[in-house]
Amino acid sequence: MSLTNRQILLDNRPTGEPSVANFKLVETPVSALADGEVLVRNHYLSLDPYMRGRMNDSKSYAQPQPLGEVMIGGTVGEVVESRNSHFKAGDKVVGMGGWQEYQRVDANQRGVLQKVDTTHIPLSAYLGAVGMPGVTGWYGLVKIITPKAGETVVVSAASGAVGGAVGQLAKARGCRVVGIAGGPDKCGQVVSELGFDACIDYKAHPDLKSLSRALKEACPDGIDGYFENVGGMILDAVMLRCNAFSRIAFCGMISGYNGDPIPMTNPSLILVNRMKLEGFIVSEHMGVWPEALKELGALVATGQLKYRETVAEGIASAPEAFLGLLKGKNFGKQLVKLV
Amino acid sequence: MSLTNRQILLDNRPTGEPSVANFKLVETPVSALADGEVLVRNHYLSLDPYMRGRMNDSKSYAQPQPLGEVMIGGTVGEVVESRNSHFKAGDKVVGMGGWQEYQRVDANQRGVLQKVDTTHIPLSAYLGAVGMPGVTGWYGLVKIITPKAGETVVVSAASGAVGGAVGQLAKARGCRVVGIAGGPDKCGQVVSELGFDACIDYKAHPDLKSLSRALKEACPDGIDGYFENVGGMILDAVMLRCNAFSRIAFCGMISGYNGDPIPMTNPSLILVNRMKLEGFIVSEHMGVWPEALKELGALVATGQLKYRETVAEGIASAPEAFLGLLKGKNFGKQLVKLV
Numbered sequence: 001m002s003l004t005n006r007q008i009l010l011d012n013r014p015t016g017e018p019s020v021a022n023f024k025l026v027e028t029p030v031s032a033l034a035d036g037e038v039l040v041r042n043h044y045l046s047l048d049p050y051m052r053g054r055m056n057d058s059k060s061y062a063q064p065q066p067l068g069e070v071m072i073g074g075t076v077g078e079v080v081e082s083r084n085s086h087f088k089a090g091d092k093v094v095g096m097g098g099w100q101e102y103q104r105v106d107a108n109q110r111g112v113l114q115k116v117d118t119t120h121i122p123l124s125a126y127l128g129a130v131g132m133p134g135v136t137g138w139y140g141l142v143k144i145i146t147p148k149a150g151e152t153v154v155v156s157a158a159s160g161a162v163g164g165a166v167g168q169l170a171k172a173r174g175c176r177v178v179g180i181a182g183g184p185d186k187c188g189q190v191v192s193e194l195g196f197d198a199c200i201d202y203k204a205h206p207d208l209k210s211l212s213r214a215l216k217e218a219c220p221d222g223i224d225g226y227f228e229n230v231g232g233m234i235l236d237a238v239m240l241r242c243n244a245f246s247r248i249a250f251c252g253m254i255s256g257y258n259g260d261p262i263p264m265t266n267p268s269l270i271l272v273n274r275m276k277l278e279g280f281i282v283s284e285h286m287g288v289w290p291e292a293l294k295e296l297g298a299l300v301a302t303g304q305l306k307y308r309e310t311v312a313e314g315i316a317s318a319p320e321a322f323l324g325l326l327k328g329k330n331f332g333k334q335l336v337k338l339v
Numbered sequence: 340m341s342l343t344n345r346q347i348l349l350d351n352r353p354t355g356e357p358s359v360a361n362f363k364l365v366e367t368p369v370s371a372l373a374d375g376e377v378l379v380r381n382h383y384l385s386l387d388p389y390m391r392g393r394m395n396d397s398k399s400y401a402q403p404q405p406l407g408e409v410m411i412g413g414t415v416g417e418v419v420e421s422r423n424s425h426f427k428a429g430d431k432v433v434g435m436g437g438w439q440e441y442q443r444v445d446a447n448q449r450g451v452l453q454k455v456d457t458t459h460i461p462l463s464a465y466l467g468a469v470g471m472p473g474v475t476g477w478y479g480l481v482k483i484i485t486p487k488a489g490e491t492v493v494v495s496a497a498s499g500a501v502g503g504a505v506g507q508l509a510k511a512r513g514c515r516v517v518g519i520a521g522g523p524d525k526c527g528q529v530v531s532e533l534g535f536d537a538c539i540d541y542k543a544h545p546d547l548k549s550l551s552r553a554l555k556e557a558c559p560d561g562i563d564g565y566f567e568n569v570g571g572m573i574l575d576a577v578m579l580r581c582n583a584f585s586r587i588a589f590c591g592m593i594s595g596y597n598g599d600p601i602p603m604t605n606p607s608l609i610l611v612n613r614m615k616l617e618g619f620i621v622s623e624h625m626g627v628w629p630e631a632l633k634e635l636g637a638l639v640a641t642g643q644l645k646y647r648e649t650v651a652e653g654i655a656s657a658p659e660a661f662l663g664l665l666k667g668k669n670f671g672k673q674l675v676k677l678v
Contacts, residue, residue, distance in 0.1 A: 231606065231607060235606070250606075250609045250610040251610070252610065261604060261605035261606070261607055262606075262607075263602035263603060263604050263605070263606065264602060264603040264606040265600060265602050266600035266602070267570065267574070267589075267600070267601075267602070267603040267606075268570060268600055268601075270589045270616055270617075270618040271589040271590070271591065271618035272618070273618065274617075274618045274619055274620060274623070275616075275617070275618055276615070276616070276617045276618075277609055277614075277615070277616040277617070278609075278613075278614070278615045278616070279609040279610035279611070279612065279613045279614055279615075280613055281613060284613070
């Protein structure tokens with residue numbers, strides 16, 4: 001079997017806004033497996049906002065993505081050849097296959113490849129609601145925001161894979177849930193499909209005063225928990241509406257990825273309202289994954305947790321789809337379909 | 340017995356920096372006690388930074404100090420007359436007597452007046468190291484920063500009543516402790532008297548770059564915990580030096596009391612370093628006071644917890660002493676001695 005693997009490499013680092021010129025498509029032959037290895041054909045690539053941070057060569061929580069190497073990222077796929085007794089051809093698996101059509105994996109390393117059951121849960125969901133984004137939402141909500149029934153929880157990037165999970169998990173816990181998203185289409189679907197109580201279109205509120213008024217209307221009892229995906233003016237507006245003892249889970253601050261840091265206007269609110277703000281990365285809390293995935297998997301299998309996918313076709317479309325994700329062009333989980 | 344009580348009222352609210360003209364000294368006769376009441380002669384008034392916030396008529400965690408009424412504040416003193424079976428003349432007590440020489444208290448209300456033992460602990464210490472400031476430091480350190488031996492803890496306003504307690508409690512837990520204070524005298528004493536490992540004179544570092552360099556030198560392993568009393572540029576500099584999983588306890592942000600909020604320059608560090616920031620007010624955590632006071636009292640009684648006092652004389656000196664406190668003119672606990 002002589003297979004050609006098409007891969008996307010990080011060719012050079014962005015200065016400011018990234019572009020397709022930062023990436024490079026290459027073709028390489030797939031070489032024969034060594035003992036213990038597995039060959040996986042990737043069916044879907046996951047595109048996620050965290051990848052933007054790794055494109056920079058600066059100190060962050062993650063190692064920078066190395067230049068000239070395959071872009072790192074989550075994948076689901078099917079085993080096509082195995083020299084490892086734990087896997088056989090036909091197994092559906094989730095792993096970190098990167099932006100490429102095939103991956104050769106030393107499957108003896110613990111946790112690099114997980115078999116998944118697609119009887120009740122579609123394969124692609126393991127990259128979204130029943131994968132990293134779902135667990136991210138679960139952790140920030142359950143472990144940091146710790147919502148109580150009757151409280152108000154606000155979620156930015158509400159139509160994204162993480163935000164959608166946060167809101168529906170909070171609804172299931174008896175909260176009033178208010179999303180923030182870009183554009184009337186997304187906001188409408190966040191309410192009608194995902195079941196949020198309200199959703200604010202931040203594009204319709206370009207200044208702090210207008211956004212604050214919208215938050216006041218949508219959150220008449222103030223805000224008790226906020227799941228932060230964006231930063232900047234939205235964070236400022238939410239903080240002004242936060243109640244005493246409110247909690248903010250910092251999951252992403254996409255608005256500051258491309259340049260200078262965006263300040264928090266009034267940090268003294270942390271004291272005045274005795275707030276708790278906590279940043280987290282879900283990969284550092286592997287201990288909670290089984291509990292989170294159990295709840296998320298059950299909700300998806302029974303249709304109680306809704307999610308949307310935006311699917312680009314073919315490996316060559318990955319860079320453009322990724323740039324679209326950073327600009328909020330996707331609705332729900334952004335995937336690249338390879339098979 | 341015909342006693343005259345001299346009292347300091349809040350006469351009008353400051354616009355920007357407060358002045359002595361905001362206060363008014365009045366004399367009122369002390370009327371006869373009703374059943375259940377106690378008359379206390381205040382020996383010391385406590386002056387504390389939180390009082391500045393209450394002088395404003397804005398939303399904060401505390402009710403604004405009402406105009407035309409006695410300034411609220413902690414006091415220690417001696418019962419001079421009692422119509423309550425739980426107190427007798429000669430009892431030493433701590434309470435919230437306010438800025439006045441005498442207080443009439445309905446001592447049947449729970450917790451308004453506490454008898455204290457001055458055998459091993461001086462009466463004034465119940466307003467400082469063994470009182471609200473000590474418990475404030477204890478709570479922020481033990482419950483929010485949760486220091487581990489070997490970690491580095493930074494404390495701003497290190498020569499104050501709260502900061503001094505924080506640093507010594509952290510030293511007792513095996514931490515490297517670095518203070519920040521204003522001027523070489525205070526810094527020298529923070530190290531030589533209070534036993535901090537180092538103390539940075541923020542007045543010698545007027546810009547972020549210089550302060551950052553000083554922090555880097557004093558905290559070669561980064562910063563794991565920060566007890567925040569001031570805000571502004573010091574907070575920015577500390578955050579730049581904070582380690583992954585560091586914790587900041589927000590106790591005061593004195594730098595923002597007189598005007599516009601001072602922004603936090605780089606909130607994305609909360610995410611990048613998975614930090615936890617938490618504001619608190621010690622009066623909302625009465626449950627921990629017995630545990631905290633037990634440790635603080637034992638350390639003071641055995642001379643292991645050092646503290647300084649700056650003492651103004653006579654009720655009329657209170658406004659000026661308070662303004663000095665806000666400008667950092669005190670060393671350690673600022674008191675007004677009345678007897």
